[in-house]
Amino acid sequence: MKSLRLLWIPCVLAIVLLAVWWWLGHRRPAAAANEDPAVAAMLKDPAVIAQGKYLALAGDCVSCHTAQGGQPYAGGRALPTPFGSIPAPNITPDPDTGLGRWRFDDFWRALHTGVGHDGELLYPAFSYTAFTKVTHDDALAIFAYLQSLPPVRQARQPLGLRFPYNVRSALAAWRTVYFKPGVYRPDSRQSAAWNRGAYLVQGLGHCNECHAARDLWGGVSAPAPLSGGQIPAQDWYAPDLSTQANGALHGWSAQDIVDLLKTGQSAKGVALGPMADIVANSTQHLSDDDLQAIAQYLQSLPSRPQAAVAPAAFDSKPLADRGEDIYTHRCMDCHGRNGEGVAGVYPPLDGNVSVLEPTGINAMRAVLLGGFAPVTATNARPYSMPPFAQQLNDADVAAVVSYIRQAWSNRAPLVLERDVIKYRRTPTD
Structure with missing residues (x-):
């Protein structure tokens, strides 16, 4: 009987450990301690908030922290990476799903060191490897702006990373190789x-x-x-x-x-x-x-080594002839016989950065999916290029892109049909 009674001890311990594990995983975050009075006053200062709004725009925070069709800064967007998706968090001041319980010190630590509110290592999809250079005053202004936003309740999506990338502790090793914290220090030799x-x-x-x-x-x-x-x-x-x-x-x-x-x-x-x-x-x-x-x-960036363009391993003249024919009938009316474009309307293709980049990806995707310039205050109705994915097959796209990358003064590598097949899909959001 005594031995049977002793069996209860490990059972009780197991129940206690399970209860502690559940509580740690499901407890609500504690309310943040009061801000330092001087910091609290700055967080309410309209001038600081206005500066923070400008800095948040400069940092393009809204692009990652806003789902398509969602509330600005409320998160909900899954950021794609080669290792799986990482959800961008809600950074409105909602107390339960956003930054409502954060103090400025928490925000500064995340921005400057890549460590979150609860001490977790943050994934570098949040670009703290660059944001570490942001000054203390600018970080305070951004936090003031974020805290001035209307709170939006939107729970964070589950992490979509595969094993072993979903093991946060492994980030410690990554950080030792790729992350060096430090605020930007002006170069006294420069203006x-x-x-x-x-x-x-x-x-x-x-x-x-x-x-x-x-x-x-x-x-x-x-x-x-x-x-x-x-x-x-x-x-x-x-x-x-x-x-x-x-x-x-x-x-x-x-x-x-x-x-x-x-x-x-x-x-x-x-x-x-x-x-x-x-x-x-x-x-x-x-x-x-x-x-x-x-x-x-x-x-002021330095010059680069001259890139060598390997000659085609096949007779490329038939490809070029086919590409020139497609260009003449599909592209020339807008982009010009010599790829000169139309100033302020259609971009030039001769010497165009997107045409000449090493991989050919940008030109292939523009032909397949269309080219859509951004709508801006000073260019409210930009001209766009229609997609040709339904009109040109993979061989046609390879031909016309290769022609453009080799025509006029352009000297970029050819692209092949297998390259087009790889990128004939809609972009990942």
């Missing part, structure tokens, strides 16, 4: 405008998150910042941003850069794909001074 541009590009704008190549673990592997890379899981290529020799923006003036960021269109090309969303939701709202600062910083 105030250059430093402002560097701060916006490297920090709030987090441009390198797209405009750099990534390795198998999702870390930035490009030897030089802003040297271009394929955007993971989105099937677009973010080009190199150097305006110097062999850079993708070689020949772009500061005004060309400002025009693209302000209107979505410049004399050199049009913003398409993810960049169109960035212009619509973010850069068009920046001041002229900030846009000029960004342009000045980008123009």
Whole structure:
């Protein structure tokens, strides 16, 4: 009988442990401690809130933290990655599903160190690898703006990562390799405008998150910042941003850069794909001074090594002839016989960054899915290019894209029918 009574001990312990486990997993977060009075006053200051709104626009926070058709900043959007999807959280001040129980210190820690409210390591889909450069005062202003928003109740979606990427503790190893926290420090050798541009590009704008190549673990592997890379899981290529020799923006003036960021269109090309969303939701709202600062910083990027274009391993003349015929009948009326385009209406194709990027992805997707410039305050009714996915087969698309990438002054690699097959699908939201 005594031995039977002893059997209750492990059973009771197991029940207690299960109860503790359930409580830890389901308990409501505790209310945040009171803010420091000085911080609390700043969070209510209309000028600080207005500055925070501007900075949130500069950081394009709304694009990730808003579901299609949803309330701004309320989350609900699943961000695609090569490892599965990561839900963007609700950052309105709802106390149960948003940031309502956060103090500024919590927000600063997340932005600066990539550690969440409850001490969890955050996935780098939240670009804290860039946001760590944001200053303390700017972070306070952004938090003040977010706290001024109407609270929206919207529970976070479940994590869609596969094993072992869904094990948060593994992020500790990733961070030791790819993350170095630190606020942006101005370069005393450069002008105030250059430093402002560097701060916006490297920090709030987090441009390198797209405009750099990534390795198998999702870390930035490009030897030089802003040297271009394929955007993971989105099937677009973010080009190199150097305006110097062999850079993708070689020949772009500061005004060309400002025009693209302000209107979505410049004399050199049009913003398409993810960049169109960035212009619509973010850069068009920046001041002229900030846009000029960004342009000045980008123009200081170094030259790039000359890329070698391997000759085709087959007789490409039939492909070029077929592509030229398609171009003549489908494209020439808008883009011109020599790819010169129509100023302010149809972008040029000769020397176009989206045409010449190394992979050919952007040109293929524009032909298949259409080219849609962003709607902006200064370009409210932009001309768009219709999709040709239903009119051209894979071989036709490969032919016309290859022709455009080799015609006039263009000297980019050919694309093949198998490449088109890979990208003949709608983009992932």
